[in-house]
Every structure is written in C-alpha cells, then in structure tokens.
Amino acid sequence: MLGIKEIASYLPGKRVSNYDKKEKFDLDDDFIENKIGVKYHALKEENEKSSDLAVKAFENLTKKMSIDKELIDCCIVVTQNPDFNIPHTSAIVHGKLEFSNDCACFDISLGCSGYIYGLSNIIAFMKSNNLKNGLLFTSDPYSEIINHNDKNTDLIFGDGATVTYISKDALYIPKAFSFGTNGKAYREILCDKNLFMNGRAVFNFTATTIPKHIQKLLSDNSLEDKDIDKYILHQGSKYIVETIRKRLKVDEVKVPFDMYEYGNTVSSAVPIILEKELYDNHKRLLLSAYGIGLSWGSAILEKNSN
Amino acid sequence: MKTTVENIKEVIVEADVLGDVDEMKSDVPLSEQGIDSLDIVNVYLLLEEKFEVSIPDEDLEQVKTIDDIVTYINNKLA
Numbered sequence: 440m441l442g443i444k445e446i447a448s449y450l451p452g453k454r455v456s457n458y459d460k461k462e463k464f465d466l467d468d469d470f471i472e473n474k475i476g477v478k479y480h481a482l483k484e485e486n487e488k489s490s491d492l493a494v495k496a497f498e499n500l501t502k503k504m505s506i507d508k509e510l511i512d513c514c515i516v517v518t519q520n521p522d523f524n525i526p527h528t529s530a531i532v533h534g535k536l537e538f539s540n541d542c543a544c545f546d547i548s549l550g551c552s553g554y555i556y557g558l559s560n561i562i563a564f565m566k567s568n569n570l571k572n573g574l575l576f577t578s579d580p581y582s583e584i585i586n587h588n589d590k591n592t593d594l595i596f597g598d599g600a601t602v603t604y605i606s607k608d609a610l611y612i613p614k615a616f617s618f619g620t621n622g623k624a625y626r627e628i629l630c631d632k633n634l635f636m637n638g639r640a641v642f643n644f645t646a647t648t649i650p651k652h653i654q655k656l657l658s659d660n661s662l663e664d665k666d667i668d669k670y671i672l673h674q675g676s677k678y679i680v681e682t683i684r685k686r687l688k689v690d691e692v693k694v695p696f697d698m699y700e701y702g703n704t705v706s707s708a709v710p711i712i713l714e715k716e717l718y719d720n721h722k723r724l725l726l727s728a729y730g731i732g733l734s735w736g737s738a739i740l741e742k743n744s745n
Numbered sequence: 746m747k748t749t750v751e752n753i754k755e756v757i758v759e760a761d762v763l764g765d766v767d768e769m770k771s772d773v774p775l776s777e778q779g780i781d782s783l784d785i786v787n788v789y790l791l792l793e794e795k796f797e798v799s800i801p802d803e804d805l806e807q808v809k810t811i812d813d814i815v816t817y818i819n820n821k822l823a
Contacts, residue, residue, distance in 0.1 A: 469763075474783045639786045639802065646790055678783045685761070 441562045441573075442609025442743055446714035447500035448601040449492055450701045454479040457594055464590045471594075472699070476677025480597040481701035482582050488522040489578040490531040492600035496576065497536055500602050508537060513573035513605070514544045515561050517553035517706045519630075519731070520579050521546065532576060543570065550628070551673050551730025552618075553577060553706030554601075555738050558726075559616045561605050573605035577706035586633035595676060596634075597702025601710040610717055611724065611740040617656040619648070621733040628731045641730070645679050649729050650686040656725070656737050664689055667739075668721035673728035674698040674708040683727075705730070748796065748818045753811045756795055760787045771811040796822065 456479050457471045471478060483492060493516060500506065516529040523531075529544035543564070549556050554577055561575045578600035587593050627640040653670075657663060670693055672680050677696055684694045695712050698704075704711060709728050716724065722742050729735035750771045757766050757780070764779045775785055789800050792814065798821040800808060808814045 470781055470783075474781060638782075639789070642783070642786050643790050646787070647794075676783075678787075682787065 440609065440612045440743070440745075441565055441605055441607055442612035443558075443603055443713075443717070443740070444606045444609045445500060445504050445604040446601060446710050446717060447496055447503055448599060448707065448711045448714055449495035449499055450481040450597070450599045450704075450711075451483045451487070451492070453482045453484070454700070455482050460594065464594065466594075474676070474678045475594050476674075476680070476696060476698055477595055477597070477702045478699045479701065480582075481599055481704070483580050483598040487580070489516070489518045489520055489528050489580060489600070490522050490535060492580060492598065493528070493532045493576040493578040493602065494535050496578070496600040496602040497532075497574070500604065504604065506604075509539050510572045511538045511574055512542050512570040513561060513565050514538060514542055514576070515547060515557055515564075515573070516576040516578060517547045517549055517557045518578050519548055519550050519705075520581065520583055528578070529576070543568070549734060550579070550705050550732065551675065551708070552728045552732065552734040552736045553579075554709045555616065555726055555728050555736030556618065556734075557706070558603070558613060558738060559618075559736075562613060565605060571606060575603040575605060577601045577710060579705040579707065581634065581705060584630050584634045589633070589635070591636045591638045592634045595703045597698070597704050599701060599704035599707045599711065601707045601714070603710055609743045612743050613738050614741045615656065615660050615739045616736065617652065617659070618736040619652060619734070621648070624733045627733060641675070641733075642679060642682070644733050645675060645729055646682045646686065648733075649683050649727060649735060652735060653683075653687060653725065653727055653737055656739065660739060662723075662739070667693065667723055667725045669716055669724050670694045671709055671712045671716065671724060671726045673730065674703055674712070675730060676703070748815055748822070750811055750815055753792070753814050756791045757788055757811075759791055760784055762788070769811065771815075774809040775811070776809070792818065798822065
C-alpha cells in the first residue's frame with residue numbers, strides 16, 4: 440500500500456520578530472504568544488522562489504534517507520505562489536533536481552488545505568499509473584504577497600517548504616479522506632496584488648465547519664476520539680487551533696501547536712508537524728487543514744503494520 | 746423571553762476570555778475591558794449560535810457594549 444515513508448522540511452534561517460511590531464499594531468506579549476502564537480516569522484531571501492525552497496526541503500530529505508533520483512517517477516508541487524505563471528513549478532523543481540525524464544510532474548493550486556488534497560492526489564495518481572516513488576512538495580512563500588501594514592496577515596505568515604516521500608514501504612498509510620469547499624466565500628481570503636484576509640469570516644468558518652467535518656470523518660469511519668493518538672491541525676493561529684480543539688472536546692496533549700518560531704506556512708503547516716510525529720509510537724493520526732477557498736480537507740493515517 | 750445582561754455575560758464566560766466577567770460594566774465597550782479582537786469575534790460567533798441571530802459586519806458598530814448587545818438581540822428576536 441502506498442503511503443508516507445518520510446518527510447523533510449525547510450524553514451529559512453532569517454526571522455522577523457512580531458515583538459518589533461507591538462507599537463505599530465498596538466499589541467501586547469499575551470496577544471502575540473497566546474492568541475496569534477507567532478513570535479517570529481521565517482523569511483526567505485528576496486531572490487528565492489518556491490522551487491528554491493522545495494529544492495532545499497529535498498536536500499534535507501537526502502540527509503534522512505538514501506534517494507536514487509533515477510527512481511523518482513512522480514513529483515507534485517502544491518503552491519499558489521509559483522515561480523512563474525507558466526510553467527508549473529514542479530517542472531522547475533524536476534529540472535533543478537535532475538530527475539529522470541520518465542517522472543510525471545504537475546502542480547496543485549491550493550492553499551492551507553493543499554497537503555491533504557496533495558496526499559490523496561499523489562497516492563491515487565501513483566496507484567492508477569503504477570508509479571513507485573513519488574515526492575509531494577508544499578512550498579508557498581507568502582512573504583511575496585503580504586501587505587506589511589495589514590495586521591490580519593502581517594503577523595501570521597512565514598515562509599517554508601516540505602517534501603513527503605511516497606512509496607509502498609511506508610510508515611503511515613492514509614485510510615480515509617474527506618474534503619469540502621465553500622466557494623461562495625472565496626473573497627474572504629484573496630490575493631489580487633496583496634493578500635487580504637477577513638479574520639472574522641475565517642474564524643467563523645473554522646470554528647463552525649471544521650469541528651463538525653472532523654466529527655463526521657470519525658463517525659463515517661466508526662472511530663472515536665479515543666482511537667486517535669494525535670490531531671495534526673492546520674496552524675492558522677493559536678486561537679483557531681485552540682478553538683477547534685475545545686469544540687471537539689479533545690485533550691490538549693493530543694493537538695500539537697508549533698508555529699511560534701516560524702509562523703503559518705500555509706500548505707506546509709501540517710507536514711512540518713507530521714514530520715515531528717512520524718517516528719513516535721502512534722497507531723492512528725488525524726490530519727485536518729482549512730483555509731483559502733474556502734477549502735478544507737482531512738485524512739486519517741494509520742501506522743503501516745506490514 | 747427577553748435577553749438580559751446576565752445572558753450575555755454567560756456567553757462571554759463561554760468564550761473563555763481573560764478576567765472576571767462579573768466585574769465587567771455593561772455600558773463600556775468590550776474592547777476597553779480586556780477583550781481583544783480575537784475574543785470579540787468568538788463572542789459574536791457564540792451569540793449568533795446561542796440566540797440564532799446573524800450579526801453582519803456592518804452591524805458591529807451597534808454591538809460594542811453588553812447593553813448594546815442586549816438591545817440588538819432583543820430587537821432581532823422581537
């Protein structure tokens with residue numbers, strides 16, 4: 440069964456402090472640490488593109504496992520900040536990493552929910568085309584689209600990328616997925632020239648839609664909270680993660696929060712946390728991601744017993 | 746049944762805000778009593794859910810204090 444064999448991430452070393460924005464946005468430490476949950480944002484170099492961050496994530500993957508590039512037969516990049524409008528960023532990543540010409544490449548244009556959609560897509564695509572060794576990248580450098588005078592976005596987002604190795608000798612196998620969209624609300628997170636986010640609308644969406652969506656995914660699969668070892672939720676903000684957790688009535692220890700030092704990395708947020716949980720002794724994990732679209736997706740992963 | 750200041754304070758408690766809600770003044774904006782911008786959107790959501798009313802963005806100027814909220818919800822439910 441195809442599943443997740445390994446994950447690596449790349450967070451740029453440069454950091455921007457939210458403490459330096461306290462006066463500009465009239466903030467206190469409690470708001471930065473306990474409400475937003477972002478002390479520092481990871482910031483890429485100005486000349487770095489999505490593909491560069493993805494390549495650096497791949498370099499980190501090669502430090503964790505031996506990879507024969509000739510055997511990579513599928514490469515998908517999830518991004519909404521591609522290097523160019525044309526071509527797709529996955530082709531650029533393919534070229535930079537010198538993968539074989541027999542490798543299928545395409546992009547997925549999704550934001551926060553992108554990793555879950557990407558995971559379902561890459562596994563289905565590899566299965567239907569008998570592919571063996573796939574790479575799912577997430578890379579969305581939001582520093583390129585932030586308006587630094589907008590409190591709703593300037594305090595939250597950070598740059599980052601991840602890569603997930605998909606193969607049959609996997610650590611975790613996805614057992615179920617569930618997806619949703621509310622396209623009538625697409626304007627609530629929108630980028631024309633700069634990113635705009637209606638904080639109230641996004642909060643209401645995540646607080647009302649996501650707990651019910653997660654509960655339905657569990658019940659559809661005859662599972663209860665006791666069957667889930669960890670809930671890996673999209674790190675929109677600490678307040679949003681906590682609100683969903685409280686509404687689900689899930690114990691705090693089962694919901695990791697970890698964006699204090701680098702910010703909301705959009706489609707990379709879930710795999711960055713999942714990377715840290717991969718070798719812990721979990722039987723079953725629930726992933727859930729939500730945002731731009733408005734779009735949401737969740738997955739149940741089970742430890743591969745083979 | 747009319748909504749009261751106490752009903753609104755119960756919702757604010759449910760929003761898990763910092764501070765003693767019993768000590769809050771009903772005629773002073775919530776934002777001036779330690780309820781930050783994130784807590785306020787949570788309070789508005791809980792009010793919408795509890796009283797089954799909609800508080801659109803354009804009405805937010807009308808619901809700054811607890812007294813404002815009581816009046817607003819009672820008018821909506823009338």
